[in-house]
Amino acid sequence: MRQLGELEAEIMHRLWAWGRPATARDVLTDLNKKRPIAYSTVKTVADILYGKGMLRREKEGRAWIYEPTCTRQQYTAALMQEALGSNPDPAGALVSFVEQMSPDEADSLRAALRTAKRRSDA
Incomplete structure (x- = not known):
């Protein structure tokens, strides 16, 4: 398992801290409190984390709900x-x-x- 990149780590740290599944929009809203970032960037990185096996996802309406696969x-x-x-x-x-x-x-x-x-x- 390789070390996470900066934005990957920020996304994972939020999901671990929240202890609940969340959408890319939820993560974006929290990230934007500290720095501006595009929704598409957060969505792409969440999809990369899913591809790496760090996140699982489930469709809810039109959005993906992401959840860590490990603590x-x-x-x-x-x-x-x-x-x-x-x-x-x-x-x-x-x-x-x-x-x-x-x-x-x-x-x-x-x-x-x-x-x-x-x-x-x-």
């Missing part, structure tokens, strides 16, 4: 997995990553490891 956490995990998988020294990459963490992030990692262990033991 923000699943997307981030896939990016991390890809980065580790392409590294010849994944353990070294993990050590470097952990060394750059804040104490709160390290606590979150410890909690995630405990949760993963409990799930695998169950």
Whole structure:
């Protein structure tokens, strides 16, 4: 899974935050609060995200309703997995990553490891 482009990320972040399906017009209205952008641009990028498997869509009247196919956490995990998988020294990459963490992030990692262990033991 490759990293999202700028507008792709803006669209996905909105859909993840809203937690509900939305039209390209809904996304456009929100994007236009920060910068002007054309409807056709938002619609094209939403269609590209659909083609990449990041969004599913369903016709409602004349409009497509878009919804993410994965959570923000699943997307981030896939990016991390890809980065580790392409590294010849994944353990070294993990050590470097952990060394750059804040104490709160390290606590979150410890909690995630405990949760993963409990799930695998169950």
